[in-house]
Every structure is written in C-alpha cells, then in structure tokens.
Amino acid sequence: MGRVAVFAVLLALLTWFLHRRLARATGIPRRWARLADTALVVLAVSTLIGVGSGEVFPTSWARPIGFVGWVWLASWLYLIPGLLVIGLFAGIGRLRARHTDTTTEVDPAKRRTLQLATAAVTLAAIGTAGYGVYEASGPKISRVRVPLARLPEGFNGYRIALITDLHVGPARGVDFTRKVVDIVNSQNVDLIAIGGDLVDGTVAKVAPDLAPLADLRAPDGIFGVSGNHEFYADDGGKWLDVWETLGITTLRNSRTSIQHGGDTIDIVGIHDYTSPAPYEPNLTAALAGRDPNTFALLLAHEPRQAIEASEMGIDLQLSGHTHGGQMWPLRYLVPLQQPSVQGLDRVGNTVLYTTRGAGAWGPPVRVGAPPEITVLELVHER
Numbered sequence: 001m002g003r004v005a006v007f008a009v010l011l012a013l014l015t016w017f018l019h020r021r022l023a024r025a026t027g028i029p030r031r032w033a034r035l036a037d038t039a040l041v042v043l044a045v046s047t048l049i050g051v052g053s054g055e056v057f058p059t060s061w062a063r064p065i066g067f068v069g070w071v072w073l074a075s076w077l078y079l080i081p082g083l084l085v086i087g088l089f090a091g092i093g094r095l096r097a098r099h100t101d102t103t104t105e106v107d108p109a110k111r112r113t114l115q116l117a118t119a120a121v122t123l124a125a126i127g128t129a130g131y132g133v134y135e136a137s138g139p140k141i142s143r144v145r146v147p148l149a150r151l152p153e154g155f156n157g158y159r160i161a162l163i164t165d166l167h168v169g170p171a172r173g174v175d176f177t178r179k180v181v182d183i184v185n186s187q188n189v190d191l192i193a194i195g196g197d198l199v200d201g202t203v204a205k206v207a208p209d210l211a212p213l214a215d216l217r218a219p220d221g222i223f224g225v226s227g228n229h230e231f232y233a234d235d236g237g238k239w240l241d242v243w244e245t246l247g248i249t250t251l252r253n254s255r256t257s258i259q260h261g262g263d264t265i266d267i268v269g270i271h272d273y274t275s276p277a278p279y280e281p282n283l284t285a286a287l288a289g290r291d292p293n294t295f296a297l298l299l300a301h302e303p304r305q306a307i308e309a310s311e312m313g314i315d316l317q318l319s320g321h322t323h324g325g326q327m328w329p330l331r332y333l334v335p336l337q338q339p340s341v342q343g344l345d346r347v348g349n350t351v352l353y354t355t356r357g358a359g360a361w362g363p364p365v366r367v368g369a370p371p372e373i374t375v376l377e378l379v380h381e382r
Contacts, residue, residue: 305319
C-alpha cells in the first residue's frame, strides 16, 4: 500500500506536467483544453488502479481498467522526453524573440507549429505504446544450441524449456499463463526450468492466475527458482509453496540430480540476488557436499549471479530478469547492472543464457524486445 501511495504522488506531479505541456503551453481552445485535462485525469486514475491491481485491488475488476493505465504509462517513456525537447526549442525561440522583437503578441505561426509538434509527439508516443502491446502479446519459441565442454555424453542433445518473467497479475491473468503452458508443452522437451518473476501481486489475489502451470509436462521434471518480484507484494516463500502445489520442484538454495542416458548432472537453484532475509541467495549452501566433477546447471534469476557461479564451478547458468530491456531504448541501461542483456554469453568459466522472458513487467508493452520462451539444446563441445 505504501508503494502505491508514493506512486500516486509521483503520478499527480507528472500528470500536472502533462497538463501544462498539452493543455496550457499549446494555447489550444478552452473546450479542447478541458477535454484534454479530463482525459489526463481519467488515465491517471486508470494508471493508479493498474499499479494497485493484484496487490491492493482485486484483479477481477482492476485488471481491465488498469491495462489501459499501464499502456498510458508506457507511452510516457516517449511522450515526456518528446515534450521536454519541444519545450526546450520553444524556450530558445522565445529568448531569441526577446532580443529581436519588442512586441508582446504571440506569433500565430509559431503557436501553430508548437501545437502540431505537440500533437505529433503525443500520437507517436501513444502509437508506439500501442504497437508495444501487440509485440508483447504472444511469446514465441527461441531455439538455441548450447555447446558445453563438460557436458556428459548421455545429455548430448538434451532439451530444456526456459520460462521466466510472466509477471501475471496486474495486466495479465490465467489466459496468458495457459497460452505459455500450451506453447511449452507443444515442444516436448526433456526438462522445464522456471527462472522466477512469475507474478506481481499477493498470493490471495493472484495465485489462481498460475493454475495452468499444473499442466506443464516434461519427463525429467519441472524445476523453479524465485525472482525478485515474488518478494515485492508478498512473502516469496509463500509463492514458492504455491508453485509446489502445481507440481514445480522449487530449488531454494538447494540442488538435485537427474540421470539421462546413463549419466548424471546436478540441477542447482538459488534465490534471487536481491532476496530479503531469510531468503538470501546462498550458492555455497546449494553446492555443499557435491562432486565437483559432476556437470552443474544453475537456475538463478539475475545474470549477475553468474559472476559468483563462475568462481564456484558452475558449467551453465539459466537466467531472465532483463526482459532484453523490454522497451527501447532501455536495453542500453541494462549493462550498468547486468553482465548480459539477452542470449548466449560467457562469464568467466560459466556459460550463461539470459532469456528476454515471456511476459512484461508493469505495462504489457514491449518495443524492440519481443517476448520469448527458450528451448535450449545442450550439445557436447567437440
């Protein structure tokens, strides 16, 4: 509730800014200004409902309203910078006019140019967010071959489906989860790995949206680890308990072993990098007592956890978290925090794969970072 209250204050300030730039600075007729202000207020309320959906408000009525608000919020990534640029040029123009013209009347041509530029930026921002809804609507399968030097021969050609970052709750529900499950099951993989951030919201309000996960099928099992969002609105341990009821083996700073073709590998899982007490990630505990000669596959939500993994003999790490930046140009900020944005990479001695994820955090919008469910084929590096 506290986060929603803080966001409400920020939302009010930015809505006031948009009122000043869209309704006042452009000098549009009063009736159009009133219409713009009404739209801004309605969209602000929708956005607040969207932010609170799944945590403060029941998704049954808040999700469809909040969906609109979330898309409006996504348009701000392009709208606010565009309006600031227009304001900058308008301000420079006014300063020049003061030095060359003594009249106080507003030039109608300049006013019209300002109005057209503002309208163009607004339409472009909303149009981009609208396109982003389409791009984010359907995750596709990405197939990746992963060469691994220490992979046992019995696992050569082994196929793993990696699912992360559904973020069901505020803007998406059970139908989206069902779509993901159907896509994964159609691939007939050997094992399914779940890399966290399945939800945004509380167990009481959002858990039913994960119900289709009980229908996931893979002969060697379904294994999952927490992401950071499992801990935002509720206790992450409670969320992992929900996953267990759906047939997912949760790895809580722990490991298990699987056999295939007469060989064995360790499946290791740790909590997210930022998990609060008592759920801090502990790779040392997860690896305690294991044979270092056995191939180790680590599930860890954030790519930056591969730095420690490399130091502790992990062969392959599967992660999500980054969303590939989700909305251009945010992808260029991800390297400030993570060693990989998306795809196959290497951190020290560990091979790292970072998926863009199947869903979207906050706005159900992706621009230049389409959602994916990854099917990885492990192959022995010759």
